[in-house]
Amino acid sequence: TMSVAEYARDCAAQGLRGDYSVCRADFTVSQGYDYSDEEQAVWRTLCDRQTRLTRKLAHHSYLDGVEKLGLLDRIPDFDEVSAKLRKLTGWEIVAVPGLIPAAPFFDHLADRRFPVTNWLRTRQELDYIVEPDMFHDFFGHVPALSQPVFADFMQMYGEKAGDIIALGGDEMISRLYWYTAEYGLMQEAGQPLKAFGAGLMSSFTELQFAVEGKDAHHVPFDLETVMRTGYEIDKFQRAYFVLPSFDALRDAFQTADFAAIVARRKDQPALDPATL
Numbered sequence: 057t058m059s060v061a062e063y064a065r066d067c068a069a070q071g072l073r074g075d076y077s078v079c080r081a082d083f084t085v086s087q088g089y090d091y092s093d094e095e096q097a098v099w100r101t102l103c104d105r106q107t108r109l110t111r112k113l114a115h116h117s118y119l120d121g122v123e124k125l126g127l128l129d130r131i132p133d134f135d136e137v138s139a140k141l142r143k144l145t146g147w148e149i150v151a152v153p154g155l156i157p158a159a160p161f162f163d164h165l166a167d168r169r170f171p172v173t174n175w176l177r178t179r180q181e182l183d184y185i186v187e188p189d190m191f192h193d194f195f196g197h198v199p200a201l202s203q204p205v206f207a208d209f210m211q212m213y214g215e216k217a218g219d220i221i222a223l224g225g226d227e228m229i230s231r232l233y234w235y236t237a238e239y240g241l242m243q244e245a246g247q248p249l250k251a252f253g254a255g256l257m258s259s260f261t262e263l264q265f266a267v268e269g270k271d272a273h274h275v276p277f278d279l280e281t282v283m284r285t286g287y288e289i290d291k292f293q294r295a296y297f298v299l300p301s302f303d304a305l306r307d308a309f310q311t312a313d314f315a316a317i318v319a320r321r322k323d324q325p326a327l328d329p330a331t332l
């Protein structure tokens with residue numbers, strides 16, 4: 057796997073925004089809490105307008121997490137949030153300069169650490185940014201980590217991802233993450249369908265489309281189907297998988313025979329999400 061120095065050169069060559077030259081061996085950096093007034097204002101704008109949507113469209117377990125972590129009035133101090141999260145589920149968050157390679161990313165998850173980018177998009181990028189920034193990583197992913205069952209799923213995912221990749225299942229394991237942790241929907245007793253994935257939670261336009269759009273395609277969650285379904289990162293999803301509960305996700309993951317699934321499916325073409 058790649059060293060930090062090699063990765064830092066690649067990222068600089070690709071024009072990624074983070075400063076990888078100061079990474080530790082596990083790709084973490086210190087958060088360096090020295091945000092400008094403009095960055096604090098962008099954070100509040102992002103949180104205010106997105107919270108108007110999440111109050112209506114997010115699963116209650118996400119909103120519970122927001123409530124418990126109390127994270128919306130200023131850019132979060134990662135150490136303070138980690139202290140709260142540790143008490144709730146034993147997770148903590150660590151600062152990274154942006155995307156990191158898959159292997160150290162999974163190692164962090166396996167150790168109940170979630171990597172959060174330490175920089176924020178600008179006011180010109182409120183609606184869309186290609187690279188994950190602090191708003192996506194934090195507002196999107198962190199609240200659900202306060203839920204014990206989801207927290208356990210993410211740890212297991214980190215533990216098993218390496219084995220699945222070793223079997224040749226790297227695309228299949230990425231699809232599972234994409235359609236659950238990023239774009240998953242979930243049922244809630246006595247309520248209309250809700251969102252829980254972080255890609256939805258941090259998107260001003262796709263959150264509403266995914267949950268309420270008349271053209272949004274909702275498909276019941278099935279682990280093997282998810283692992284076979286292709287995705288595109290720069291368009292609205294053409295299918296959203298609906299989970300009955302976090303328990304269903306964890307149980308499916310825990311009982312799956314990944315060696316058999318990968319052997320059966322890895323050489324087949326990806327399913328087209330539009331035709332599920």
Ligand code: HBI
Nearest residue numbers: 154155156157158161171230233
């Ligand atoms: N790095 N910072 C960061 N955030 C991610 O979500 C991320 C990553 N590196 C690898 C990675 N995701 C993918 O391998 C996912 O499929 C898990």
Ligand code: FE
Nearest residue numbers: 188238254255
């Ligand atoms: Fe993400």
